[in-house]
Amino acid sequence: MTVLQTITRPGTKHRSVDTIIVGGGPSGLAVVGNLLEQRPRDRMLWVDPSFKAGRVGDQYREVPSNTKVGLFINFATTIAPFRQILESSQEPDAVSALRKLPQDQGCELNYAADLCLMLTEGVFRHFNNVEQYYGKLKAATFDQQTSLWTAVLNDDEIISAPKLVLCTGSSPVTNLLPVLATLSKRPQMIHLDTALKPSLLPKSIESDATVAVIGASHSAILVLMTLYELTKTTHPNLRIKWFTRYKELRYAKCMDGWILYDNTGLKGQVAQWARENLNAEVFDKSPVSKVISRFWTAPDVEEQHYQAELPSCTHVIQAIGYKRDALPALGLATSTGARPEPLTIQHDDLTGRFFTKSAGDSTGLRYIPGLFGAGIAFPERVTDPMGNVEHAVGFWKFMRFLKQAVPEWVGTSKIV
Numbered sequence: 001m002t003v004l005q006t007i008t009r010p011g012t013k014h015r016s017v018d019t020i021i022v023g024g025g026p027s028g029l030a031v032v033g034n035l036l037e038q039r040p041r042d043r044m045l046w047v048d049p050s051f052k053a054g055r056v057g058d059q060y061r062e063v064p065s066n067t068k069v070g071l072f073i074n075f076a077t078t079i080a081p082f083r084q085i086l087e088s089s090q091e092p093d094a095v096s097a098l099r100k101l102p103q104d105q106g107c108e109l110n111y112a113a114d115l116c117l118m119l120t121e122g123v124f125r126h127f128n129n130v131e132q133y134y135g136k137l138k139a140a141t142f143d144q145q146t147s148l149w150t151a152v153l154n155d156d157e158i159i160s161a162p163k164l165v166l167c168t169g170s171s172p173v174t175n176l177l178p179v180l181a182t183l184s185k186r187p188q189m190i191h192l193d194t195a196l197k198p199s200l201l202p203k204s205i206e207s208d209a210t211v212a213v214i215g216a217s218h219s220a221i222l223v224l225m226t227l228y229e230l231t232k233t234t235h236p237n238l239r240i241k242w243f244t245r246y247k248e249l250r251y252a253k254c255m256d257g258w259i260l261y262d263n264t265g266l267k268g269q270v271a272q273w274a275r276e277n278l279n280a281e282v283f284d285k286s287p288v289s290k291v292i293s294r295f296w297t298a299p300d301v302e303e304q305h306y307q308a309e310l311p312s313c314t315h316v317i318q319a320i321g322y323k324r325d326a327l328p329a330l331g332l333a334t335s336t337g338a339r340p341e342p343l344t345i346q347h348d349d350l351t352g353r354f355f356t357k358s359a360g361d362s363t364g365l366r367y368i369p370g371l372f373g374a375g376i377a378f379p380e381r382v383t384d385p386m387g388n389v390e391h392a393v394g395f396w397k398f399m400r401f402l403k404q405a406v407p408e409w410v411g412t413s414k415i416v
């Protein structure tokens, strides 16, 4: 039986709420907070397997933040339901811990994860119209006759709602680069999640390992920093081969009231270290060049560098981006009551809604009623004053977008 077929299975528990929110990371939390602010009496079902602050809580606690402490405080204080939670909290708590730090600098994401946990617990303690469901939302079908989403939860419980919000997150891309697949002697792959944990990474490599790091993103530079630190302590014979497509690293830059490359440029501690050690003009004189060898992998020489250098590496860490996690199976109920048709969705990154196009439909794209997305899986598209287009990712950016979008979402439930 397919997941979508279980929706029609007789004898399962079936009830309804106003909104189902899928995902208990920072963006799911921000959606719940904004819904509570806009529709304080609505009944909500909030679904997550663990409610441990998403990937920030699970995987990134040891990562230095690329945003300033003050923005995490803004996240916690900008909407009334969260302020209500903070007012009743007893210090020391996650917010007082953040307030003690310099507000215009970064911090370990540990602090941000604890803030999410505190607010998540507060939501369930203060607002009994928000129900907590530990588990996965497996599938959801939209019925155009009733304008309702019918969702299947972990234990095959069925619940319907006019609104369904997907905050399901993204994870590191783990597909092997094609060149790695062709090597007869392949270095051992270290997952980026492991590489981003300074407490775990040294246990995954021998003290004389040679580690290839592929990429030039914030995550890649973080990994280089961690590996370099190991050469000064437990792993003096460790050597690193860094493969980057870019001769120049991209940095975020404060402009007049806005930030150039706010979402794609290096920031904070990582940016400072990269400027001091990796920039083309300083690299050769920097102590890091004694242990890190750098290879420009421009498209015409990429294959050649990898073929020549990777076979002598014992390990490889790919920091080549993040991709949306698998979504629940989405479907459209058919008028005959037969098995739902699979629903192909396209995210509208300006509004957080989704549209679809049925086969043979001459009317073009149509909005899907009551379906919304937010967070790193469905970020807002932003254009800066110089015309650069980026997707806005981060606690405060999710919150800023949702403060605008949620009032629109709760007033729109018909096909446009």
Ligand SMILES: Cc1cc2nc3c(=O)[nH]c(=O)nc-3n(C[C@H](O)[C@H](O)[C@H](O)COP(=O)(O)OP(=O)(O)OC[C@H]3O[C@@H](n4cnc5c(N)ncnc54)[C@H](O)[C@@H]3O)c2cc1C
Pocket: 022, 023, 024, 025, 026, 027, 028, 047, 048, 049, 050, 051, 052, 053, 054, 055, 056, 060, 063, 064, 065, 066, 067, 109, 135, 136, 137, 138, 167, 168, 169, 170, 196, 219, 322, 325, 326, 327, 328, 374, 375, 376, 377, 393, 394, 395, 396
């Ligand atoms: C290395 C790194 C550093 C970052 N540093 C910062 C920073 O310094 N500052 C900042 O503001 N942002 C930072 N971010 C960006 C962002 O804040 C985080 O990526 C954040 O985790 C995204 O939150 P999210 O809620 O969208 O997704 P996630 O945190 O991934 O949460 C998604 C949740 O949904 C759940 N889920 C998925 N599918 C289902 C389902 N079918 N049913 C039920 N639950 C489901 C998952 O289990 C998970 O708990 C960083 C990101 C990365 C990758």
